[in-house]
Amino acid sequence: MRLVDHFIVGGPGGASARKSAIFDPNNGSVQGEVALGNSETLEIAVQAALKAQPAWAGTNPQRRARVMFRFKELVEANMNSLAHLLSSEHGKVIADSKGDIQRGLEVVEFACGIPHVLKGEYTQGAGPGIDVYSMRQPIGIGAGITPFNFPAMIPLWMGAVAIACGNAFILKPSERDPSVPNRLAELFLEAGLPEGIFQVVHGDKEMVDAILDHPEIGAVSFVGSSDIAHYVYNRGVAAGKRVQAMGGAKNHGIVMPDADLDQVVNDLCGAAFGSAGERCMAVPVVVPVGEDTAERLKAKLIPAIEALKVGISTDAEAHYGPVVTQAHKEKIESWITSCVEEGGELIVDGRGFKLQGHENGFFVGPTLIDHVTPEMDSYHNEIFGPVLQIVRAADFEEALALPSKHQYGNGVAIFTRNGHAAREFAARVNVGMVGINVPIPVPVAYHTFGGWKRSAFGDTNQHGMEGVKFWTKVKTVTQRWPNGSLDGENTFVIPTMA
Numbered sequence: 001m002r003l004v005d006h007f008i009v010g011g012p013g014g015a016s017a018r019k020s021a022i023f024d025p026n027n028g029s030v031q032g033e034v035a036l037g038n039s040e041t042l043e044i045a046v047q048a049a050l051k052a053q054p055a056w057a058g059t060n061p062q063r064r065a066r067v068m069f070r071f072k073e074l075v076e077a078n079m080n081s082l083a084h085l086l087s088s089e090h091g092k093v094i095a096d097s098k099g100d101i102q103r104g105l106e107v108v109e110f111a112c113g114i115p116h117v118l119k120g121e122y123t124q125g126a127g128p129g130i131d132v133y134s135m136r137q138p139i140g141i142g143a144g145i146t147p148f149n150f151p152a153m154i155p156l157w158m159g160a161v162a163i164a165c166g167n168a169f170i171l172k173p174s175e176r177d178p179s180v181p182n183r184l185a186e187l188f189l190e191a192g193l194p195e196g197i198f199q200v201v202h203g204d205k206e207m208v209d210a211i212l213d214h215p216e217i218g219a220v221s222f223v224g225s226s227d228i229a230h231y232v233y234n235r236g237v238a239a240g241k242r243v244q245a246m247g248g249a250k251n252h253g254i255v256m257p258d259a260d261l262d263q264v265v266n267d268l269c270g271a272a273f274g275s276a277g278e279r280c281m282a283v284p285v286v287v288p289v290g291e292d293t294a295e296r297l298k299a300k301l302i303p304a305i306e307a308l309k310v311g312i313s314t315d316a317e318a319h320y321g322p323v324v325t326q327a328h329k330e331k332i333e334s335w336i337t338s339c340v341e342e343g344g345e346l347i348v349d350g351r352g353f354k355l356q357g358h359e360n361g362f363f364v365g366p367t368l369i370d371h372v373t374p375e376m377d378s379y380h381n382e383i384f385g386p387v388l389q390i391v392r393a394a395d396f397e398e399a400l401a402l403p404s405k406h407q408y409g410n411g412v413a414i415f416t417r418n419g420h421a422a423r424e425f426a427a428r429v430n431v432g433m434v435g436i437n438v439p440i441p442v443p444v445a446y447h448t449f450g451g452w453k454r455s456a457f458g459d460t461n462q463h464g465m466e467g468v469k470f471w472t473k474v475k476t477v478t479q480r481w482p483n484g485s486l487d488g489e490n491t492f493v494i495p496t497m498a
Contacts, residue, residue: 025091052196104156332385
């Protein structure tokens with residue numbers, strides 16, 4: 001059986017006593033195992049990072065950028081094989097897997113410009129004979145703890161910027177789909193990255209705790225559920241680390257009466273059901289404003305959702321594939337049942353979906369539930385599956401209040417032709433990322449990604465300049481030189497800060 005081992009010091013890290021199964025979500029079979037490491041495994045990686053990082057930090061930024069350029073070219077050259085490997089463990093269709101990789105590469109492209117973004121500040125003549133300048137220096141060793149739903153994108157969001165800034169980076173990916181992170185590590189080595197700068201350790205909570213407690217790891221970036229994000233943040237900060245921990249989401253799509261409903265339906269089918277809804281920027285809640293808008297929207301949504309094709313990840317005609325595990329499939333279906341029991345009107349039921357020839361696969365059919373209310377547990381919590389809930393709002397203010405008052409504040413979208421309504425909504429909504437006629441408002445790589453409330457813990461966002469700030473520390477130098485005469489005689493004069 002295939003074993004995915006740790007990638008430490010440029011190669012496999014040795015067999016671990018504990019292992020976890022890797023499933024093929026398309027048919028439910030076990031296709032391999034992944035090693036589950038512990039503090040001893042991590043220590044090997046940390047020692048390798050300590051040995052390699054000083055020389056890497058001393059490499060000028062332009063040469064570090066060249067490694068990033070070569071890495072980007074290698075990933076692009078291997079796009080098809082990486083996408084198929086990703087889909088085989090995650091279940092998302094090939095097109096979504098390529099999108100996963102491409103969005104990660106966009107941050108690599110940003111990291112290729114690291115010589116520019118690392119430039120510090122300089123003030124000449126801050127006082128008599130005194131100049132002041134600042135520089136950004138790497139924190140040393142950073143770590144990333146990443147989720148199953150984007151096994152290429154999120155590791156690259158973290159690792160590309162951390163490495164370009166001169167750090168060593170240790171990645172702990174999800175044990176559910178661990179192969180692509182290892183392959184990325186191999187491509188980094190091929191691109192010229194020194195051994196020990198990008199390493200992969202696999203594991204579960206035992207490995208997470210080891211990372212959070214290790215005194216040589218200076219910063220930890222995390223993406224996952226909010227409860228675990230809160231745990232990671234508290235434990236990491238208590239250990240003296242810099243921590244950014246991104247949590248869950250319940251993103252709303254507000255549909256104003258003047259919206260182009262055909263475009264809205266098309267956008268919602270992708271945003272709610274793409275990648276089987278296993279995205280923190282999915283739109284699982286649509287909020288039509290006014291009863292007439294709600295009825296018109298529902299009439300268009302039903303046939304569009306019923307026309308969605310669920311298939312195996314390699315089916316080029318499928319809109320989405322299976323979810324990641326049997327346990328997650330059961331959890332999603334339990335949320336559907338809960339919503340109906342709480343009073344939701346089930347319009348399209350995706351429970352019990354079976355794909356012919358793949359009856360044991362982890363498939364959930366597209367689901368639409370109307371008349372969902374804020375009091376329902378299924379509205380309050382993250383379902384993370386192909387389920388769209390309709391929450392009706394009487395007017396603009398009620399629609400604005402729904403995402404603003406929700407425990408999560410990751411993303412939100414408003415669909416309208418009214419510029420004033422859009423501007424007012426964007427300014428007032430209590431959410432970190434806003435889309436105006438854009439269903440999934442993930443910022444481009446040179447801006448930053450991050451939510452509010454229980455969607456994020458910490459003071460900095462992912463990638464962009466916020467990422468550079470997170471993976472570096474600022475050193476400020478105040479300097480003066482002794483007054484000297486042209487004949488070479490030097491005298492020191494104590495300046496006055498007048």
